[in-house]
Amino acid sequence: MTGRRVITGLVLGLLLVSGCTAQSGSENSAAQVARPEAGAGQSAPKQQAPAEPGKAPGVAVGQVDRKLARSATLSVKAGDVSGAVTRARQAATTAGGYAGTERTETRSATVTLVVPAERLDAVLGELSALGEVTRREQQVEDVTEQVVDVDTRLASQRASVTRVRALLERATSISEITSIERELTTREAELESLQARQKALAGSVAMSTITLNVAAGAVAAEDDDRGFLGGLAAGWRAFLDFGSGALTVLGAVAPFLVLVAIPVAVWWVRRRRKVAPAAAAE
Structure with a gap:
């Protein structure tokens, strides 16, 4: 009886050991299978294209035509x-x-x-x-951004006008025709405005404006005014400047001289009239 129990215990022990070994092996196999699958699921890092010589990374190759x-x-x-x-x-x-x-x-x-x-x-x-x-x-x-914006809006508006004209050709009733014509007129006006804006921008880029201010002034002489002739010219200019100044002062004082001269002349005439009879009486 005791021998049977011992044999039964040994058999159960062997079964438990073999079961644990099999389970550990299966777990290791599952881990080995899952590891490649996980590696395959991860996306490989993206490789950036090599930059061209002389070009900074991230900069477009084509240069923008600035307006x-x-x-x-x-x-x-x-x-x-x-x-x-x-x-x-x-x-x-x-x-x-x-x-x-x-x-x-x-x-x-x-x-x-x-x-x-x-x-x-x-x-x-x-x-x-x-x-x-x-x-x-x-x-x-x-004005590059303005030019690009106007060009884009102009292309879109032309397509819009084309679609509305197609709708007008397919319209059958008076109400549809009237409504579509009103919408077509509005869109054509917007199209003409954009075309005018595009033309103005093109003109400002193609042509440049210069504002010229000219003031009167003596231009500096290239040669030095030295020597006898230079001194003579300088003296003549000084004489003209003095004469011009004297005439300016005389013109400014002349009205006041006239006002003073009239009372003086009246006084002098009256004095002469008084002096004349006295001289005759003597």
Whole structure:
């Protein structure tokens, strides 16, 4: 009896040991199978394309064509204001542009010149030779975004007008025709406005505006006024300046002299009349 129990215990022990070994093996196998599957499920890191030589990573290869509207303001002093304005107009015409608004006064003038954008610097150089430059400014406005926006909206509006016209051709009733024509008129007006805006932007990019201010002023002589002739010229100028100043003072005092001279003349005439009878009586 005791021997049977011992044998039964040994058999049960062997069965338990073999079951634990089998379970451990199956778990290891499952882990080995799951590990490749997990590795396969993970996405491989993306490889970035090698950047071109001389190009920064992340920067588009094609360069954006910038649309720039350029303008300038130039102020000069010239001995002959009218002649300077005439030469400025000729310079603009020769460059392929034209002269716009002009305002001329006694000792100054302002004229607006419109020239091709690629000729702006050359024309400014010619205008700077008209006299002494006192002010020179250039303004640049980047209108690239405006141009792109208008072009996009223009394409969309053209497609919209085309669709409405197609609907108008298929309309059968008077009410449909009236409603579609009203909508077509509105969209065509918007299309014309966008076209005008596109034309204005293109003009501001293609042509540049120069505002030229010319003021009367003596241009500095290239040669020094030295020597006998220089001294003679300086003396003559001083004499003219003195004569001009004296005449200016005389013109300013003349009205007051007239007012004083009238009472003096009346007093003198009366005194002469009184003196004459006294002299006759003696």
